[in-house]
Amino acid sequence: MTLLDRLLTLLRRLRRSATAPPSPGPEELHRQFIARSRSFRDLLTANANTLAAMAELETALRDGRTLSMTFIRARCTLVTVNVFKIIHHLNRMADGRYSELERAFSRLHRQIETILDGRRKPATGALILDLRQVGRAQADLTGEKMANLGEAGSIEGIRVPPGFVLTTAATGLFFQRNQLYPRINHIIQQMDIADLEDLHGKSGAIQELIRAAPMPPELETLLLDHFDRLAEARPGCRVAVRSSALGEDLGQASFAGLYHTELDVGRDTLLDACKAVLASKYTPRAISYRLAKGFRHEEIEMCIGVLTMVEATVSGICYTRSIGGRNDTLDLFCAPGTAKGIVDGTRATGHLLLERAPPHRIVRRLEAEEAIAPWLIDAEATTLAETGMRLEHHFGAPQDIEWSIDRDGRLYVLQSRPITAAALHAPVAAHPPPADDRLVLHGGVTGCGGAGCGAVCVVHGPEDMLRFPRRAVLVVRHPLPEWAPLLKRAAALVAETGSEAGHLATLSREFGLPALLALDRATELLADGDMVTVDATNRAVYRGRVEEALRRPVERTNPMDGSPLQRTLIEVLQLISPLNLTDPASPDFQAGRCRTLHDITRFCHEKSVIEMFEFGRRFRFAKGTAKRLRDTLPIEWWVVDLGGAFVPHYDLSRTDIDIADIACRPLQAIWAGMHGVPWEGPPVAGLRTMVAFLFHSALRDGLDPARTSALREKNYFLLSQKYCNLSARLGYHYAMIEAMLGDRPGDRYITFRFKGGAAGESQRVRRIELLAAVLDHFGYRIDRLGDALTARVERESEQVLLDRLKVLGYLVIHTRQLDLVMAEAGAERSYRDTFIQEIEDMLNHE
Amino acid sequence: MSLYSVLIVDDEEEFRDMTAKRLSKRDLQCECAPDGDTALGMIAEKSYDVVLLDVKMPGRDGIETLREIKRIAPMTEVVMLTGHASVESGINGIRYGAFDYLMKPMELDPLFEKLNAAYERKRTQQEKIKMAQIKKNMARPS
Structure with a gap:
């Protein structure tokens, strides 16, 4: 100025x-x-x-x-x-x-x-699309799953079931006509996510809201018309009603098996089935998955695929790049009937490993014991591998494909999507488990590698979920997607059935949760409360804590990385x-x-x-006027009473005041810190630093005569009985102390700000480092920005805060003009040690 | 003996009764009203230290009720409750003189803390007015 x-x-x-x-x-x-x-x-x-x-x-x-x-x-x-x-x-x-x-x-x-x-644009476009009209370009309207399936159907030599898609425009209309989002948000806002019981209750209420809402009449007509068209070609046909959500491609998330699929639906139950699929967006497992992965429910728009049922004799999953085996192989999982048993992990599953390159030689074949004849003959396996590779080639990434073969031997692709990155992590080499008496179970299939230790909690039904303790080992018969809400709390997962291809296995890989599947008799041999170590990589369960298994590090990723929720938070924080x-x-x-x-x-x-x-x-009002606080130091202190800061007998007509007449506890502490150790005056500076100091003073203030008084400026304390605010310009730096010692924890804090000072940039930074080191030693939380520093302490007891204030009192006096000597490298260490020593002596002295 | 009196105004009966029960255990003297008009009738009859007021109610809404309370009983402190995080109702609450606002669902401790703070403010205000009155009387030559 x-x-x-x-x-x-x-x-x-x-x-x-x-x-x-x-x-x-x-x-x-x-x-x-x-x-x-x-x-x-x-x-x-x-x-x-x-x-x-x-x-x-x-x-x-x-x-x-x-x-x-x-x-x-x-x-x-x-x-x-x-x-x-x-x-x-x-x-x-x-x-x-x-x-x-x-x-x-x-x-x-x-x-x-x-x-x-959220800037959600209402979707516009056709309410219903025939699957033959659908491709990747329609993903915004049909959801990922149906866009991929329509696209797959357009590839030469690949067959998909006939069907149609209820688009986002249609489901958006359903939500909007029934005012569902405001009502759902109202329920969700009041939900306690840590409380599983509450989660189940609120989830039920939302799903009920959706199921009870009427389908807009124009939609109802269109739906039934399209169904009738399907039935014309195949009289008496039944359909599968599946979810196809939009926005799932954001971030590293599979949404595996979170939503509902209704099988064997006829004309009379079509509308209810559609609503059931829409409602499944709010099952407890879908809600908790979205919370864990950082998705907002409004951002996930649900479309519905209606597909003719394939009368499957054998069905399964194909990973075009093996998730457990060699990189040049692909996985085929299969079981008789529909694929539901495989992805739910309830069915014994055959597993074939084939080479990715033609002619797709079978590397290994593992079949369930109950298979009398092979479920999948070699020719079918080869056709599947060819189809899989064709899809991978078309979509440009390894695919996770759901398929069925009907009684006429025709292969149908039901779903094709990219394998999530987490699943492709290189498998860790397995070591044979040490044969010691701690081994309880050995065998099964690794769903996700790693090891975890905790108390066993066997979960049979939803009612058991509510009592599931944090960091326990989740033990179940079947790895059903219903257990998904527990994955975030568990230390490891053990199931008696299932395979790598199950939804829960996919989810466990996303959360980095060690999972051991198809481990026979696990629910029998492991009892509630047993302390066990699950070494999923080496397919073994031990009694007690086995350090050598746990020592191998497992990477646990931040599940929020790259999620829309994280992006939202970053965006708002930019404004905050x-x-x-x-x-x-x-x-x-x-x-x-x-x-x-x-x-x-x-x-x-x-x-x-x-x-x-x-x-x-x-x-110039008597009570508001500042009083000069008498001091032995050559600094001018003035105090202003905001209420209750002076002792009752103090004569308000006086112009000065003694520290003994101050009733403000925080100021008393700061004052004690200021005078606890005698100050030796400004340190003696070498000639070169003195020249630099004068140079910088001139640079900062120009030749402003008003500035000559800066060294003697008045410093003010604003006080009440429990509050103290000091703004001080000491020498060339600016310091602010604010302290509140209220009765409630939220009203107890100290904030210290420090900035400026003549002398070169590097010296100022060095002084800040010195301050930060000392304050950190005494338990302050530090934020630094260049040569400005903010230090905070909150919610501590009154005694702790008073001690911390003494530290500040000491520092405010003793760092005066320290820049002058800080020019010498290594000086801050010796000052730091001296400061910490003197402060500790002062605090212990009392 | 109760510490101070609280009037709970909310259209959700379950919330009202539960809150009253739990606050009574902490020695607050609680009464309830199901809507704004009933609350205003009660406040006209008798003075309450603190009012806990839901923003969203059928009939006379929370903000309107707040303005009316501040008109007929300016010393009474009002803590607003919102069902979902709404900045608008928070801002309007402050603008029309509410002490603070809380978001539902809330734990008992923060609620209790907030009510105590509101009461503390009311008490110090009253004391200051009393002191000013005494000083004025003493300064007046008799």
Whole structure:
């Protein structure tokens, strides 16, 4: 700021006081002061709440575990409303002089709401499409599954069942006509996701809502017409009604087996079957999967495929690149009848390994014991391999294919989708299990490698799910998709049946959960509460904790990485947390320059402190006037009482005050820290550093005579009995301490900010490093940005906070002008050790 | 002896009764009203320290009720409840003088904390007014 600017400001201030109405009487002033103090304290509480909620959002982004749309929405609301409160209170303190902030606020608020609401465009297009008209290009309208199937049907030599698709335009119409999304959101917002019982209850309520909603009449007519057309070609035909969701391709997620498929549906049950599939978007397993993988339910749009039933003699799954075997092989899993038993893991399954390259030689054949004749003859296996490779070639990635062969030997492809990346991780080489007496079970199939240890919990039915403890070993008969909500809580999965091709196996790979399947008699031999180690890689279960099995590291990925929910959070945080207004002395420190909610918070906090002083100055009012705090140090301290900070017998007409007359606990602690160890004055600087110091002072302040007093500037404490705010310009740096010692944990915190100082950039950074090291040693949480530092402690007991304040008191005095000597490398280490030693002595001394 | 009095206004009977029961165990004196008009009738009859007010109710909605409460009993502190995270109702609540707002579902402890804070504010306000009155009386020459 130039001298001219300063003069202008001063003149404006004088003019303002000159034109102001005649001073109100002392009673009125007292009333105004109390009202302002109250607004100030409310502002501080809102400020603390805002920063706490921002910190929670940032933590959630880092670890991903607690992320859900409900969480993001609730925290964003908390931040937004509290920032509004801050502005509201600042304007009350400043007679509305900061109304400009409201514009910046409403803009940010609107942008955040838009992101949180999701910019879902209503789908337009045909309500129903014949499968023959469908290809990849229609994925937005038909969902991934049906788009792929339609596309597959167009490939020469590949047969898919005849059918049609109910598009997003149709299902969107159903949801919109019945006002379903607002009603569902209302239920979901009140759901406690940690509580499985609540999850089941709310899930039931939502599904009931959907099943009870009427189908729009125009849709009903279209559906039945299309069904009749299918039946013309094959009289008496039955259909399979399957889900085909949109948005599942986002992120690394398979959504394996989460939704419902209705088999053997006739004309009379078609409408109900469609609604049942739509409702299955809200089964407990689908809800918890979306929460775990970071999907918003509104973003997953459900389409419905209606396909003629294939009278299958044998069905199965084909992975065109083997998930357990060699890279140059493909997997075929098969079982008699429909494929449902394989993906549900309830059926004994045959497994063939074939070469990917023609002529697709069979490398290995494993069949279930009960197979009398082979389920799949060699010629059929070869045809399947050919078909699989053709699909892989067409879609450009290894495929996970569901197929059936009917009684006439015709092969139908029912589904083809890319294998999720997680499934393709190279298998870990298996070691034979050590033959010791701890071995309980050996054998089975590895669903997902790795090892886990925990107490056994055998789950037979949904009622057992509710009592499933965290980090337990999940033991089941069949690996049904119903158990999906438990995968996130379990330490390992063991099932008596199943194969790598089951949905639950796919999901366990996505979550990196060690899974051992097809392990005979597991539910018999493992009892609730037994402590076991499951070594899924080596297909063994041990009694107790087996360190050598657990020591092999298993990578557990953040399931949220790349998810839409994570992207939403990143987008809103862009509007919330970056801090651009860091320096109150900068000309950019203006209401109009606030680009984030954090900026507004910071701006208002700074201005509110100034408002409190200004009030005292402007009105020269006895109780608001600052008192000089007597000190032996050559520093000017002034205090302003916000209420209850002075002892009752203190004479308010005095112009100075002794520390003994201060009743504010935080200030007493800071003061003790300031005077606990005698200060030896500014350290002696070498000649070269002194020159550099003068150079930088000149560079910063120009030749501004107003600045010559900077070294002797007044420093203010704002005090109440439990609150203390110190803004200090000590030497050339700026320090702010704010402390609240309330009764409730949320009202107990210390914030320390530090910035600036003459001397070169590297020295300033070195000083910040020194401060950060000392504060970290005493349990402060540190945030650094260049040469600015913020340190926080929250929710600790009063005694702990008082000790931490002494640390700050010490540092504020002893780091004065440290830059001068910090020029020498290695100096910060010796200062750090001295500081920590002296502070510890001081704290232990009492 | 009860610490202070709370009026719970919510159209969900289950929530109302459960909250009243649990807060009573913590020595708060609780009464309930199923809608805004009933609540206003009760507040006109008798003074309550804190009102816990649902934003979304059939009939007179929460914000309207809040404005009316602040008109007839300005010293009573109001804590708003919202069923889902709505910034709009939060902002309107603050604008029309609510002490704070909470999102449903909430745990008992934060609710209790919030009500205590609201009551604390009401009490200090009342004391300050009383002190000012005393000073005024003493300053007046008799």
